[in-house]
Amino acid sequence: MNFLFLLYVLAHTKSFAQKPKSELEDSYVKFFEKKNCDEKCIYPYLNLNATYVSYFPRNCTRICSDLRIDQNIDLSMEQLFDLLKNMKHLIGSLAVGVNDNFKDMKFLSNLETIDTFYQIQFKMADFLTEIELPSLTTINGPGWEIALHKRLKRVHFPNLKNITTHDSRSIEKFDIFFLGQLPEFCVSSDTIYNFMRIQGLKTHHVYGNICPPNFDNSKICQKPAPGCVQIYGDVNVGPNFEMKNLNSVEIIFGTLTINGARLEDANLLNNLKYIAVLKR
Numbered sequence: 001m002n003f004l005f006l007l008y009v010l011a012h013t014k015s016f017a018q019k020p021k022s023e024l025e026d027s028y029v030k031f032f033e034k035k036n037c038d039e040k041c042i043y044p045y046l047n048l049n050a051t052y053v054s055y056f057p058r059n060c061t062r063i064c065s066d067l068r069i070d071q072n073i074d075l076s077m078e079q080l081f082d083l084l085k086n087m088k089h090l091i092g093s094l095a096v097g098v099n100d101n102f103k104d105m106k107f108l109s110n111l112e113t114i115d116t117f118y119q120i121q122f123k124m125a126d127f128l129t130e131i132e133l134p135s136l137t138t139i140n141g142p143g144w145e146i147a148l149h150k151r152l153k154r155v156h157f158p159n160l161k162n163i164t165t166h167d168s169r170s171i172e173k174f175d176i177f178f179l180g181q182l183p184e185f186c187v188s189s190d191t192i193y194n195f196m197r198i199q200g201l202k203t204h205h206v207y208g209n210i211c212p213p214n215f216d217n218s219k220i221c222q223k224p225a226p227g228c229v230q231i232y233g234d235v236n237v238g239p240n241f242e243m244k245n246l247n248s249v250e251i252i253f254g255t256l257t258i259n260g261a262r263l264e265d266a267n268l269l270n271n272l273k274y275i276a277v278l279k280r
């Protein structure tokens with residue numbers, strides 16, 4: 001009896017010793033409770049690395065974590081991709097600053113929603129040239145910062161159509177801060193179009209160019225023409241301008257100058273909803 005009891009104690013001490021103590025701050029513990037996180041799908045550690053890989057709930061699609069993938073990561077791009085491939089929904093927060101093994105962020109390509117307690121941060125990954133999150137549709141949280149990347153050329157979030165803030169904070173308070181170091185840094189036109197369509201979302205802290213869209217689509221034009229829905233380039237409307245050419249335009253990625261045109265003609269700007277110009 002005593003012997004069996006000792007075995008029992010030993011077995012349990014061992015399993016307690018195996019799993020390291022949670023590194024979560026209380027505020028996150030509360031946030032996870034509020035969000036009904038499944039115990040099994042909480043990753044309670046701050047970093048992802050080779051030593052802690054086995055504790056990552058890799059089979060969960062909805063993962064709760066204050067997740068940081070930093071420069072010290074000792075996993076390869078493939079290992080990280082494999083680890084995160086089922087993660088579709090992240091509750092908690094996300095900070096990424098990978099090392100020179102990483103040129104892109106394919107390891108987050110299946111991520112669809114981020115419900116973040118803190119601002120999302122993609123910072124100081126000097127070797128990333130592109131950030132594309134093809135599946136991302138939804139962000140709920142206080143803000144998003146992409147900055148201090150030496151080689152970053154393009155960011156692209158083609159399906160990000162829903163951005164909201166916690167509780168009743170106004171969407172105008174959602175802080176998007178995208179800053180490129182390279183002169184050619186650009187944000188894809190699809191991303192800008194999505195941002196424009198989110199009513200009230202402010203983009204005045206997006207510093208960069210708008211990447212040229214794919215002109216194979218006949219609705220995307222460089223010059224006003226019948227049928228264009230998006231125009232990439234500045235539009236000058238003078239006295240002899242064919243207003244009909246702007247009839248179906250919804251967005252101009254550039255400036256619109258009206259110079260000497262009759263005002264009643266401007267009523268033909270029926271569908272124009274957005275003019276997108278970014279600061280450098």
Ligand SMILES: *[C@@H]1O[C@H](CO)[C@@H](O)[C@H](O)[C@H]1NC(C)=O
Binds near residue numbers: 023045046048051072
């Ligand atoms: C790995 O990550 C864990 C969890 O945050 C951390 O406690 C540990 O110090 C890290 N180990 C190494 C070698 O970086």
Ligand SMILES: *[C@@H]1O[C@H](CO)[C@@H](O)[C@H](O)[C@H]1NC(C)=O
Binds near residue numbers: 058059
């Ligand atoms: C995850 O799923 C795989 C394949 O379905 C299974 O072999 C593995 O045991 C699961 N791991 C955990 C931690 O549940």
Ligand SMILES: *[C@@H]1O[C@H](CO)[C@@H](O)[C@H](O)[C@H]1NC(C)=O
Binds near residue numbers: 163164
């Ligand atoms: C947008 O996201 C919020 C939560 O983040 C969700 O409640 C809402 O239903 C979503 N709206 C749409 C149109 O998907």
